[in-house]
Amino acid sequence: xxxxxxxxxxVNVKSLKAIQSEVKNINRIALSVDCVIFGxxxxxxxxxxxxxxxxxxxxxxxxxxxxxxxxxxxDEAAYRILRERTxxxxxxxxxxxxxxxxQRHPAGRVVTIAYCSLINIQHHKLSKMENELHWHDVNNVxxxxxxxxxxxxxxxxxxxxxxxxxxxxxNLLPKKFSLRELQNLYEAILDTKMDxxxxxxxxxxxxxxxxxxxxxxxxxxxxxKLYKFNFDxxxxxxxKWTGIDF
Amino acid sequence: xxxxxxxxxxVNVKSLKAIQSEVKNINRIALSVDCVIFGxxxxxxxxxxxxxxxxxxxxxxxxxxxxxxxxxxxDEAAYRILRERTxxxxxxxxxxxxxxxxQRHPAGRVVTIAYCSLINIQHHKLSKMENELHWHDVNNVxxxxxxxxxxxxxxxxxxxxxxxxxxxxxNLLPKKFSLRELQNLYEAILDTKMDxxxxxxxxxxxxxxxxxxxxxxxxxxxxxKLYKFNFDxxxxxxxKWTGIDF
DNA sequence: GCAAAAGTGTTGGAAATACACCCATGT
DNA sequence: ACATGGGTGTATTTCCAACACTTTTGC
Numbered sequence: 001x002x003x004x005x006x007x008x009x010x011v012n013v014k015s016l017k018a019i020q021s022e023v024k025n026i027n028r029i030a031l032s033v034d035c036v037i038f039g040x041x042x043x044x045x046x047x048x049x050x051x052x053x054x055x056x057x058x059x060x061x062x063x064x065x066x067x068x069x070x071x072x073x074x075d076e077a078a079y080r081i082l083r084e085r086t087x088x089x090x091x092x093x094x095x096x097x098x099x100x101x102x103q104r105h106p107a108g109r110v111v112t113i114a115y116c117s118l119i120n121i122q123h124h125k126l127s128k129m130e131n132e133l134h135w136h137d138v139n140n141v142x143x144x145x146x147x148x149x150x151x152x153x154x155x156x157x158x159x160x161x162x163x164x165x166x167x168x169x170x171n172l173l174p175k176k177f178s179l180r181e182l183q184n185l186y187e188a189i190l191d192t193k194m195d196x197x198x199x200x201x202x203x204x205x206x207x208x209x210x211x212x213x214x215x216x217x218x219x220x221x222x223x224x225k226l227y228k229f230n231f232d233x234x235x236x237x238x239x240k241w242t243g244i245d246f
Numbered sequence: 247x248x249x250x251x252x253x254x255x256x257v258n259v260k261s262l263k264a265i266q267s268e269v270k271n272i273n274r275i276a277l278s279v280d281c282v283i284f285g286x287x288x289x290x291x292x293x294x295x296x297x298x299x300x301x302x303x304x305x306x307x308x309x310x311x312x313x314x315x316x317x318x319x320x321d322e323a324a325y326r327i328l329r330e331r332t333x334x335x336x337x338x339x340x341x342x343x344x345x346x347x348x349q350r351h352p353a354g355r356v357v358t359i360a361y362c363s364l365i366n367i368q369h370h371k372l373s374k375m376e377n378e379l380h381w382h383d384v385n386n387v388x389x390x391x392x393x394x395x396x397x398x399x400x401x402x403x404x405x406x407x408x409x410x411x412x413x414x415x416x417n418l419l420p421k422k423f424s425l426r427e428l429q430n431l432y433e434a435i436l437d438t439k440m441d442x443x444x445x446x447x448x449x450x451x452x453x454x455x456x457x458x459x460x461x462x463x464x465x466x467x468x469x470x471k472l473y474k475f476n477f478d479x480x481x482x483x484x485x486k487w488t489g490i491d492f
Numbered sequence: 493g494c495a496a497a498a499g500t501g502t503t504g505g506a507a508a509t510a511c512a513c514c515c516a517t518g519t
Numbered sequence: 520a521c522a523t524g525g526g527t528g529t530a531t532t533t534c535c536a537a538c539a540c541t542t543t544t545g546c
Contacts, residue, residue: 002424016300020353027313028274054262067273074346098344100320105267113344166492190487221496222543242438246412466522468516
């Protein structure tokens with residue numbers, strides 16, 4: 001697989017002063033954060049997009065992002081964007097990937113760090129003023145501005161994988177939810193259908209759902225029980241995973 | 247989980263000119279790449295480290311890294327470092343995570359993008375001149391310079407996870423290997439013991455190993471058969487994964 | 493009473509685990 | 520001949536997938 005390169009470039013050791021000089025003056029690049037914010041509404045997985053304000057991308061949608069301040073922690077910058085754009089804090093936020101092609105941004109060299117966020121869409125009722133913001137059905141996201149299509153695709157794939165290994169999905173639901181809602185969520189994210197009985201069996205056997213002794217209201221059929229997810233119990237379990245599966 | 251922030255900061259739309267100005271003049275940050283380079287030798291998982299040249303970290307070990315040039319693609323910068331430091335090209339390289347705490351580097355604000363690389367250690371015989379470089383046993387890596395301990399830990403955990411889901415391990419072995427070597431590799435990376443018969447059964451049932459009709463040489467016992475991994479066949483399989491497991 | 497979804501068990505097959513003996517080679 | 524690891528098969532268990540009927544509620 002690996003081959004030996006023709007030339008072995010000699011390594012020159014740099015002094016702190018030289019590095020400081022480079023850090024201060026030479027190799028400085030604009031850094032941004034872009035957030036892929038997922039929500040769940042009407043049994044559809046949604047993503048929050050904003051109309052690009054650049055002429056070049058007129059009318060096209062883009063992710064929510066901003067430049068990182070020189071003194072700002074990278075994770076904190078992502079939280080800031082979420083606060084500014086959605087008014088929410090304490091949300092699920094995970095760094096996914098850094099995109100650094102030289103020509104990816106028309107304003108010059110900008111390297112961007114992509115984050116994936118999951119929010120309860122009920123907590124974010126868009127005001128009518130914010131008509132530049134819109135929740136898009138994920139199956140209908142295409143032709144985004146910049147390289148945001150690639151960023152979105154990467155984050156969506158990551159979400160599909162992570163949700164099968166970790167209990168992230170509850171961040172998209174109300175605190176109390178029915179098993180039907182939970183299954184609808186999984187089916188929407190994974191774009192698949194699951195057997196209802198096996199799905200229930202699976203979750204009950206994990207023993208991580210707390211029965212709230214409440215039931216759904218205002219449904220035109222037999223109401224389902226409402227559950228909470230037992231985050232504490234989950235946190236205390238450390239699973240050592242040693243299968244081989246590819 | 248999510249709570250509504252007290253203030254909803256209004257969003258000001260920026261013109262391209264304003265963004266260009268910021269990109270050119272204001273929010274520019276030094277960016278670096280750090281590589282966690284794994285090798286496998288004498289049945290131990292190893293990582294390539296270099297003695298830090300900064301007085302502040304005198305005597306401590308650090309990862310191999312360098313600043314990214316203003317016009318340089320980020321992935322390309324990581325490949326460059328590998329070429330410069332190991333003389334190898336066409337190696338396995340995967341971006342893992344970006345670390346961006348404001349005070350992580352003593353020379354000023356430097357955000358670093360961590361990569362994980364797997365190389366065949368046989369292809370990288372260290373010359374005696376390079377006494378600042380050393381292959382460390384992964385179980386013996388501690389007290390690294392900068393925040394490199396955290397970066398190393400993150401990459402090692404990622405490797406442990408990825409190797410169970412994808413056939414990465416072969417990058418650490420010679421093209422032709424015995425099943426014993428393969429099992430030793432998995433046991434070293436996952437820090438576990440496996441049943442030899444079940445391990446073989448597992449790999450044979452995947453039907454991704456090619457019998458080379460060669461056997462080990464110069465071993466003081468019955469020689470084992472040598473196999474190659476069938477990368478082409480693996481690539482053609484797309485596995486849709488829809489379990490729930492946490 | 494009817495429509496619509498909630499709730500519930502069993503069975504068969506596949507995969508993972510545990511486990512013990514003979515074989516080929518070098519010394 | 521013996522020491523060392525290579526090579527193999529079977530029984531058990533666990534997990535997953537498939538599948539149908541009764542119950543509760545709103546209308």
